[in-house]
Amino acid sequence: MASEGKKRIWEEYQKEIADDHYFYVRSCIRQTFFPGAETVFLNILRKDLGKDVFEDARHTTCTGIGYHSDIVPLDTIMTVIARHFALMTENGYKNFVPSCVTSFGLYTEVLETWKHFPEIENKIREFLWKATKREFNKPENLAHASDIIYKNREKIREKSKFLLQNSITGKPLNVVEHIGCHYAKMFPSSGVGGAEFPHVLSGMIESWGGEVIDYPERRHCCGFGFRNYLIKANRGYSVSNSKKKFESMQPYKPDFIVANCPGCSMFLDRWQYTIAEMEGITYGENGMGIPVLTFEEMAGLVLGYSPWELGLQMHQISVEPLLDKMGIPYREEEKYLGKNGRSLGQPQKPQFLIV
Amino acid sequence: MKDWGYKIIAARQIDLDSNDLSMADYISRHEISFKWCIGCGSCSATCTAAQFTDFNPRKVNLLIQRGETDGLKNEISKCMMCGKCQIICPKGVNTRNIIHHIKRALSNVGSF
Amino acid sequence: MSKTKRIIIIGGGPAGMEAAGAFNHTDYQVTVLEKEKQIGGKLNTWYKLFPNFKSGTEVKEYLEETLKKGKASVLTNSEVVNISSDKNNHQITLKDGKTLTGEAILIATGFQPFEADRKEEYGYKIYDNVITSVDLERLFSSGKPILTSTGKVPERIGFIHCVGSRDKKSGNLYCSRVCCVTGVKQAIEIKQHLPEAKIFNFYMDLRMYGQDFEELYIEAQQKWGVTFIRGRVSEIGQNIDSTLQLKAEDTLLGRPLKMNFDLIVLLVGMVPTAGAEKLGCSASLEFTSGKFFRVMGKPVQTNESNIPGIFLTGTCKEPLSLQETLTDARAASAKLISYLKEMKED
Numbered sequence: 001m002a003s004e005g006k007k008r009i010w011e012e013y014q015k016e017i018a019d020d021h022y023f024y025v026r027s028c029i030r031q032t033f034f035p036g037a038e039t040v041f042l043n044i045l046r047k048d049l050g051k052d053v054f055e056d057a058r059h060t061t062c063t064g065i066g067y068h069s070d071i072v073p074l075d076t077i078m079t080v081i082a083r084h085f086a087l088m089t090e091n092g093y094k095n096f097v098p099s100c101v102t103s104f105g106l107y108t109e110v111l112e113t114w115k116h117f118p119e120i121e122n123k124i125r126e127f128l129w130k131a132t133k134r135e136f137n138k139p140e141n142l143a144h145a146s147d148i149i150y151k152n153r154e155k156i157r158e159k160s161k162f163l164l165q166n167s168i169t170g171k172p173l174n175v176v177e178h179i180g181c182h183y184a185k186m187f188p189s190s191g192v193g194g195a196e197f198p199h200v201l202s203g204m205i206e207s208w209g210g211e212v213i214d215y216p217e218r219r220h221c222c223g224f225g226f227r228n229y230l231i232k233a234n235r236g237y238s239v240s241n242s243k244k245k246f247e248s249m250q251p252y253k254p255d256f257i258v259a260n261c262p263g264c265s266m267f268l269d270r271w272q273y274t275i276a277e278m279e280g281i282t283y284g285e286n287g288m289g290i291p292v293l294t295f296e297e298m299a300g301l302v303l304g305y306s307p308w309e310l311g312l313q314m315h316q317i318s319v320e321p322l323l324d325k326m327g328i329p330y331r332e333e334e335k336y337l338g339k340n341g342r343s344l345g346q347p348q349k350p351q352f353l354i355v
Numbered sequence: 356m357k358d359w360g361y362k363i364i365a366a367r368q369i370d371l372d373s374n375d376l377s378m379a380d381y382i383s384r385h386e387i388s389f390k391w392c393i394g395c396g397s398c399s400a401t402c403t404a405a406q407f408t409d410f411n412p413r414k415v416n417l418l419i420q421r422g423e424t425d426g427l428k429n430e431i432s433k434c435m436m437c438g439k440c441q442i443i444c445p446k447g448v449n450t451r452n453i454i455h456h457i458k459r460a461l462s463n464v465g466s467f
Numbered sequence: 468m469s470k471t472k473r474i475i476i477i478g479g480g481p482a483g484m485e486a487a488g489a490f491n492h493t494d495y496q497v498t499v500l501e502k503e504k505q506i507g508g509k510l511n512t513w514y515k516l517f518p519n520f521k522s523g524t525e526v527k528e529y530l531e532e533t534l535k536k537g538k539a540s541v542l543t544n545s546e547v548v549n550i551s552s553d554k555n556n557h558q559i560t561l562k563d564g565k566t567l568t569g570e571a572i573l574i575a576t577g578f579q580p581f582e583a584d585r586k587e588e589y590g591y592k593i594y595d596n597v598i599t600s601v602d603l604e605r606l607f608s609s610g611k612p613i614l615t616s617t618g619k620v621p622e623r624i625g626f627i628h629c630v631g632s633r634d635k636k637s638g639n640l641y642c643s644r645v646c647c648v649t650g651v652k653q654a655i656e657i658k659q660h661l662p663e664a665k666i667f668n669f670y671m672d673l674r675m676y677g678q679d680f681e682e683l684y685i686e687a688q689q690k691w692g693v694t695f696i697r698g699r700v701s702e703i704g705q706n707i708d709s710t711l712q713l714k715a716e717d718t719l720l721g722r723p724l725k726m727n728f729d730l731i732v733l734l735v736g737m738v739p740t741a742g743a744e745k746l747g748c749s750a751s752l753e754f755t756s757g758k759f760f761r762v763m764g765k766p767v768q769t770n771e772s773n774i775p776g777i778f779l780t781g782t783c784k785e786p787l788s789l790q791e792t793l794t795d796a797r798a799a800s801a802k803l804i805s806y807l808k809e810m811k812e813d
Contacts, residue, residue: 005584005592196587196702216704216712236361243363251707278363369717371726391689394697394719417719420694 006197013194017151018095018141022053023088027100028061030262030294036311037262038099040300041145048159048303049152053097056087062103068226075127078120081110082128086136096139097148101261104144105182108190111138142190144183146260146295150192150200153207161304164210167327172211173255176290177201178245178268180261181221201258201295208302217248223271224263239278242271246283246290256291256322258298265294273316276353287354289317301328308334313344318355374422382419382456388448392416398440398450404433412440412450419457428461471496472807475559475567476539477547477746478575480508481789482781482796484530486573489800491537495807498567499539500559502546502742506531508577514607516789517645517652518679526789546742550750552774555810570810571776571803574760575796576746578737578782581631581639588702589630589733596621596711597703599630599733600649603657613660613730617709621664621729624657625713626650627700628670632736641757643736644786647674650734651687658691666693667726669700669715677788698724703731737786750774760784770799778803 022045030037045051063080066072088096098104114121128134149156164173179198184191193199196219202212223241228234245268249257259265272289276282284290292315293301300310307328312319313335323330336344349355383389396413404410410433418424431454440450472495476483479501490497505511507530513523534541549560550572558568583591583599591597595616598606606613615621628650632643647670654666673695675681687693698716706712710727717724739759747754753761753773760779763771770778780799781792 003593005590008584008592009587194587197593214705216706218704219702232360234361235359236364239361240364240366244366274359275363277357278359368714368723368725369720371724390692391685393688393695414720417717421717421720421724423720 009197010193010199013189013192013199015143015147015190015192016141017143017147017192019151020051020095021093022051022095022097022148023091023093023139024053024055024097024145025059025062025084025099025103026055027098027103027262028065029266030099033266034262034294034297034311034314036300036309036314037294037296040305040310041099041149041296043305044156044296044299044303045148049155054091054093056091059084059087062098062100062106064100064102064106065226065230067106068102069230070227075124077106078110078113078124079127079131081107082124082136083132083134085138086128086132086134088139089135089137094137094140096142097145098142099145099262101144101146101180101183102263104142105180105186107142108187111142112187114138144200144260146183146200146204147192149295149299150203153204156299156302157207160208160302162302162326162328164205164208164298164302164326166325172209173322173325174213174252175205175210176213176215176218176249176252176254176257177205178218178222178257178259178261178264180259180264183260201260204295204298205258208298213249213252213254215249215252217245220245220248222259222264222267224261224267238267239271239274242267243275246272246275249290250283253285254290255325256293256319258293258295260295262294265292268292269316273350273353277350280352282353284317285321287352288321289353291315291317291319291322293319293322301326306330308337316355317353369421369423371421375424376420376422378424378457378460379420379422381460382453385456386449386452388446389416389453390420391446391448392420393446395445397443397445398448401439401443403437403439404435408433410434412454415457416453427457431457431461472571472810473498473567473569474571474573474803474807475500475557475569476573476575477559478508478577478781478783479503479506479541479543480575480577480781481510481526481530482577482783482792482799483508483573483575484534485793485796486575486780486800486803487539487541488530488533488537489797490539490804491533493804495804497537497539498569499534499541500545500547500561500567501541501543502562504543506534506541506543510789512601512604512608513789514604515652515656517648518677518683520652547746548742548749550746550777552750552776555776557776571778571807573778573780573799573803574746574752574772574783575779575781576740576743576783578786579740581637581643581735581738583630583733583735586630586634586637586733589627589700589731590703590705590711591733594703594705594709594711596705596709596729597731597733599735600646600653601735603653603732607656607660613657615709615729619729620661623665623667623726623728623730624661625711625728625731626654626666626668626734627731628668628673628734629699630733630735631738633671639736639738639757641786642674644674644676645788646734646736647672648677648680648683648788650732651675651680651684651693653732654693655683655687655691658693666691667728668693668695669698669713670695671697671699677790696724737782739783743783750777752777755785757785770795770802776806778806 045053063072067077184195188195223238229238269292307330398412474497476499510527546562551558557572631637698718700715704712755761780796
């Protein structure tokens with residue numbers, strides 16, 4: 001596979017990513033299901049890279065989950081987003097960094113809408129004033145959290161304690177990268193590398209010693225659409241999409257999957273359990289699944305953060321095989337102990353999936 | 356077995372790598388003009404059965420070519436062999452012979 | 468006593484060569500300027516021409532013979548970068564700074580194939596087994612066997628029509644006219660090379676507009692067993708064994724379709740030659756929405772540009788087949804001759 005073609009595309013789709021002074025907004029799903037991920041992102045930015053990242057405790061969900069389920073109308077979500085911009089402005093920041101890819105897609109969409117239809121922007125300013133007496137400036141720079149890590153990947157490489165390689169043989173790990181649909185499929189120029197061959201995760205993986213796998217269903221959606229799974233009867237659609245991806249990537253024997261969207265990470269992790277219990281099929285080695293990491297967790301492991309502090313015990317698919325390959329030390333007995341050494345309880349073991 | 360409340364759905368795309376194309380081979384061996392169809396739809400436009408059922412000779416031909424033959428037995432029983440499709444076909448496809456061989460193939464399942 | 472009028476032809480491809488040959492029985496001083504190191508333009512690439520598989524080399528030889536019979540001077544490695552016109556005096560400047568002056572200019576700068584790697588979803592220059600129709604034509608000319616990147620004989624070959632044409636995303640809304648018949652021709656040629664291969668053409672419409680074109684399509688389908696699937700291809704991915712996975716819509720069935728191929732050929736459209744836009748701007752020439760040179764009054768004035776004395780011929784105006792280009796070049800020459808004869812002496 002020739003990479004000159006890809007390099008040309010990556011050169012074309014370069015976007016502006018701010019250097020410092022970020023206003024960070026959290027993700028509903030990521031906070032809930034991968035609690036360690038956002039903490040480690042903040043730690044990496046503040047401690048390892050010395051950046052200024054600000055969070056305002058008064059920010060809410062972007063309501064994307066409601067908007068995408070036809071519960072929250074467009075005007076409402078634009079006003080909620082405007083409120084976040086107001087919080088950013090009030091705190092003196094200009095660079096907006098959402099943690100969730102769906103949020104990122106929404107912020108991009110809303111800013112684009114306001115660019116083409118300034119009368120809508122004026123209307124929303126009115127709504128925000130009437131509702132909260134707040135005013136806002138639009139952010140000068142909008143970048144997703146994975147863009148920030150991408151921009152600093154070489155610095156992270158310099159500080160790395162572990163690489164994405166087999167620690168014994170030195171062979172690069174086979175990594176499947178999965179980009180959330182809302183990252184670049186809507187506005188290709190808002191994603192590093194465009195929509196067809198995004199570079200944001202490939203760049204990280206290559207810098208940190210891994211090898212990226214291109215498999216036929218790489219671009220396929222994982223099936224995480226709020227509309228697809230909020231109602232139980234629709235979940236079959238979600239699982240089927242993830243299954244398509246797993247079947248396509250399995251021949252390449254990936255060592256792990258990394259995703260920048262919190263929803264994708266959750267689904268690719270959890271649906272392996274569902275498919276195993278429903279059909280008895282697993283996609284990893286020895287009847288286990290393929291470990292799934294969020295990009296923050298991947299960066300955290302590379303920088304030497306403890307796996308259990310990163311919250312990897314909350315993953316459905318056990319990450320221990322991956323940790324063993326990378327040579328990361330961990331203590332299995334500490335897996336389900338909380339911060340003060342108390343037991344968090346043990347999850348039930350699945351019937352087919354080996355954990 | 357746990358009741359999940361949802362099922363894994365089979366993909367509905369036509370997979371030309373895994374579909375069984377033996378019926379298409381059988382028909383083209385016996386009626387060479389089977390492969391001359393360009394999908395113009397003249398046959399379906401004039402078809403008697405198509406006026407009152409959802410029978411569609413153009414689609415039947417194409418589905419067989421793609422190996423999608425589920426439910427074909429039921430569909431083909433709607434054709435009354437009136438021959439209007441043959442009169443109108445601009446490519447000279449012998450449609451009645453094709454229908455005849457489809458019925459033959461379906462009745463000799465496994466041995467064509 | 469009027470001095471000899473000078474005609475400058477910019478472009479030494481089929482259009483330029485045929486136009487120059489048409490002045491053989493006149494007294495005008497004709498200069499043909501070709502930017503590459505050889506004349507012939509795209510004719511140097513084409514192996515067999517549609518619809519009757521005439522050899523491209525034969526046509527090139529005919530054009531060269533005709534040129535030799537006349538007195539036109541042909542300068543290669545001479546790229547024109549500027550045109551300045553002042554009533555009946557047109558001065559052109561070459562890349563190396565040299566200038567030439569003439570009473571009339573004939574622009575025959577031709578076209579270049581659409582750069583298929585701009586259609587990122589098809590993976591040209593990324594996946595080894597994706598090639599363009601131009602690459603395939605060169606492969607035919609070379610006489611080398613047709614093999615995939617892993618050295619095996621391809622069993623399943625796909626052709627994708629309308630790559631870079633009729634496509635807002637590629638920036639070209641127009642139809643490039645000749646790619647459909649090229650796809651049919653090349654499908655037949657591959658079958659002649661590899662009789663066991665299964666060929667699939669993915670099209671939106673099949674534009675078989677010329678004489679014998681429809682018959683060629685029927686031959687491809689009925690004699691050679693080429694399968695034509697109506698539907699656009701959305702993406703090409705690569706499998707672990709370097710074969711390609713293609714996803715398309717079968718519009719006649721209304722369902723998505725997926726299949727693996729050993730080799731995929733992209734039928735690329737035509738875009739104006741690089742540098743033509745800059746050259747045209749230097750002369751204040753007008754362009755069509757597709758960035759080709761605009762002629763002044765279809766259907767009658769099809770060789771006149773908006774600048775008196777600057778004429779246009781060939782694919783620099785719009786996508787044309789070789790046959791149409793040659794006919795157009797002769798027409799342009801005829802128009803040029805009457806223009807010069809009617810020219811008032813200063």
